Amino acid sequence: xxxxxxxxxxxxxxxxxxxxxxxxxxxxxxxxxxxxxxxxxxxxxxxxxxxxxxxxxxxxxxxxxxxxxxxxxxxxxxxxxxxxxxxxxxxxxxx
Numbered sequence: 001x002x003x004x005x006x007x008x009x010x011x012x013x014x015x016x017x018x019x020x021x022x023x024x025x026x027x028x029x030x031x032x033x034x035x036x037x038x039x040x041x042x043x044x045x046x047x048x049x050x051x052x053x054x055x056x057x058x059x060x061x062x063x064x065x066x067x068x069x070x071x072x073x074x075x076x077x078x079x080x081x082x083x084x085x086x087x088x089x090x091x092x093x094x095x
Contacts, residue, residue: 004027004028004085006083007030007033007082007083008030009082010032010033010082011030011031011032011033011082011083012030012031012033012035012080012081012082012083012084012085012086013028013029013030013084013085013086014028014029014030014031014040014044014086014087014088015027015028015085015086015087015088016028016029016088017087017088017089017090018090019054019055019090020051020055020056020059020088020090023048023051023054023055024047024048024051031043031080033080033081033082033083033084034079034080034081034082035079035080036075036076036078036079036080037061037063037068037070037075037076037078037079037080037086038075038076038078040061040075040080040086041056041070044056055088055090056088058090058091059088059089059090059091060088060089060091061075061086061087061088061089062085062086062087062089063078063080063084063085063086064084064085065085
């Protein structure tokens, strides 16, 4: 992954890894802030049709390096602010 530039004013960065990076063709992008975290997947689905079912439903999400459980409703109270960093983390396996 290349160095991620600071997002433009009134935006936040989203970092993509593995399958998400392949699907979008990007390592990162800036999105308009503020955005309720609970709306993030819908925003990404609108930009990249099919991505939710194929990738996002099995990913973890961090906001400013803190994990947020999207399935347990933790996202409801989180508002992504200007200059925040969100990462879409693919499933990790070990063996």
